[in-house]
Amino acid sequence: MLDTARRYRKEDLSPESQVTARLEAIRRSGLNAFVTVDERGARLQAAGAAERIAEGDEGLLLGIPVAVKDNICTKDLRTTCSSTILSSFVPPYDAHVIELLRRQGAVIIGKTNLDEFAMGSTTNTSAFGPTKNPWDPSRTPGGSSGGSAAAVAAGLCDAALGSDTGGSVRQPASFCGITGLKPTYGSISRYGLVAFASSLDQIGPMGRSARDTAVLFDAIRGYDPRDSTSSPGEYTPTSLDGLDLRGIRIGVPGVFFSEGLSRDVERSVRFAVSLFEELGAETVPIELPHIRYGVAVYYIIAPAEASSNLARYDGVRYGLRKADEKDLFDMYCETRAQGFGDEVKRRIMLGTYALSAGYYDAYYRKASLVRSLIAEDFRRAFTRCDMIAGPTVPVTAFGIDEMVDDPLSIYLLDIYTIPANLAGIPALSLPCGFGDNGMPIGLQLMAPAFKDNVILGAAMTFQDHTRFHEVRP
Amino acid sequence: MKLSEEEVLHVARLARLRLDRDEVARFRKELSAILDYMDMLGEIPDHGGQPYIHVHAGMNAMRNDVLAPSLEIGEVLRNAPGVHGGSFEVPRVIDED
Numbered sequence: 001m002l003d004t005a006r007r008y009r010k011e012d013l014s015p016e017s018q019v020t021a022r023l024e025a026i027r028r029s030g031l032n033a034f035v036t037v038d039e040r041g042a043r044l045q046a047a048g049a050a051e052r053i054a055e056g057d058e059g060l061l062l063g064i065p066v067a068v069k070d071n072i073c074t075k076d077l078r079t080t081c082s083s084t085i086l087s088s089f090v091p092p093y094d095a096h097v098i099e100l101l102r103r104q105g106a107v108i109i110g111k112t113n114l115d116e117f118a119m120g121s122t123t124n125t126s127a128f129g130p131t132k133n134p135w136d137p138s139r140t141p142g143g144s145s146g147g148s149a150a151a152v153a154a155g156l157c158d159a160a161l162g163s164d165t166g167g168s169v170r171q172p173a174s175f176c177g178i179t180g181l182k183p184t185y186g187s188i189s190r191y192g193l194v195a196f197a198s199s200l201d202q203i204g205p206m207g208r209s210a211r212d213t214a215v216l217f218d219a220i221r222g223y224d225p226r227d228s229t230s231s232p233g234e235y236t237p238t239s240l241d242g243l244d245l246r247g248i249r250i251g252v253p254g255v256f257f258s259e260g261l262s263r264d265v266e267r268s269v270r271f272a273v274s275l276f277e278e279l280g281a282e283t284v285p286i287e288l289p290h291i292r293y294g295v296a297v298y299y300i301i302a303p304a305e306a307s308s309n310l311a312r313y314d315g316v317r318y319g320l321r322k323a324d325e326k327d328l329f330d331m332y333c334e335t336r337a338q339g340f341g342d343e344v345k346r347r348i349m350l351g352t353y354a355l356s357a358g359y360y361d362a363y364y365r366k367a368s369l370v371r372s373l374i375a376e377d378f379r380r381a382f383t384r385c386d387m388i389a390g391p392t393v394p395v396t397a398f399g400i401d402e403m404v405d406d407p408l409s410i411y412l413l414d415i416y417t418i419p420a421n422l423a424g425i426p427a428l429s430l431p432c433g434f435g436d437n438g439m440p441i442g443l444q445l446m447a448p449a450f451k452d453n454v455i456l457g458a459a460m461t462f463q464d465h466t467r468f469h470e471v472r473p
Numbered sequence: 474m475k476l477s478e479e480e481v482l483h484v485a486r487l488a489r490l491r492l493d494r495d496e497v498a499r500f501r502k503e504l505s506a507i508l509d510y511m512d513m514l515g516e517i518p519d520h521g522g523q524p525y526i527h528v529h530a531g532m533n534a535m536r537n538d539v540l541a542p543s544l545e546i547g548e549v550l551r552n553a554p555g556v557h558g559g560s561f562e563v564p565r566v567i568d569e570d
Binding site: 088089090092093199225226228229290292293295296297299300307311314315316317318319320321323326327328329330331332333334336337340345346348349350352353356363365366367368369370371372373375407408411422424 | 476480481483484485487488489490491492496500503504506507508510511513514517519522523524525527536537544548549551552553554555561563564565566
């Protein structure tokens, strides 16, 4: 993305030809990374950006083809959440982040595939079929922002937006060998992001490098009164100089290197930590005693919030309606039975149960208590270190048809990514090696709330000394 | 199994989901297994703690109460599966007798 912006200024590339090349790449890719491609709109936006560049506008996003996860509303451009129930929904307004991107002249090239309503880790639950991993099309790109990650890795766009509720930006970034940030909760407005689990959802930028990711992050964050969780704090631009690692304390939690972690992932992550040490950082062993409860807490809280958020899909105001039902109650039940896929139904059922009379205290309230303990674990750890390093996912990308029958075993793969969402802190994944099967491996960095710049800077410095992010599928 | 068939049907009714026979059996099995996993939370004592509220607890972002235009009715109704005049159309809610 930054390379593209530079080439626009040197006039050896124009936004129109860049957009044409990306559209051609999308057509040829065979990855099913996009649900909707906006060819006409993209060409119009590219022409507008070219004019602004000619007038001397220095904006880094001008004319840059950006792909957007299909759960972020785009005015007059279909937004499906990869669900049958919204397959013909055309939003009457832009999400806050889309308003910002348009204002800065980015080209919205299309909408990317996801697990239905962002519930999943493979894109397999999409009503439009799974996306393929550009490194090996028989494997999953991860999820739920799998379309965005595959599109960035395969060069179908210059950067992309995803959303991350329990790892949905970082896990596919790890599986596809790109950089993806789950920002601090509250730093990016969710106005126009289709709600899944409101106390956890964040929109996140994804790019080929940490610098691309940082530029996109700066472009979309900021206070927005239309999201009541939006933080009104100061927003200073992220430095692109990288972080001087001398004297930086990196916490290494033992619990992130215990059972279930595959050996090749561990090897690459330990290599990354030792490189940080060579660059002057100091490693500190830390304890996060309640992390082991993270998956249980998450799979109570997220489905509970989802069951409430998804109650709006009732066949009345938008989306699918099963029309031949005479009775309102039957119309609701039949519409939702036909409009939602298996995983969404499973989570709605789980969440409804966890909130139902007689079970609320045992599940939802209990999960909220333990969530506080997890947040407290991080608060305590960050008194002893500036950031935390570990693997993003215990494994590399697996086959598209593997693990389809056992929901719990897929949930357990979220073990390293869920804690940052539960605690509201920023976390990113960046490429740090390749597994025995040749698939990319992700390193996860986490920092205290609103210290997104620390992990972005550390990632930039890491990428100044490594080439993993430059290897192409 | 933790959940009975009746409980699955009760939850489905609360969630406004019609499930077929196969789904009831499958969800009963899968949800029971997931709830068994959740039992680990019982290891943690209940007393003394506070439920999690917000990552930035204590901060309350209030916006100013200013009038602003909202969406046009036509725009709002554009995605509706049933429209009558300027309203959403739904199946009959109240019986005739």
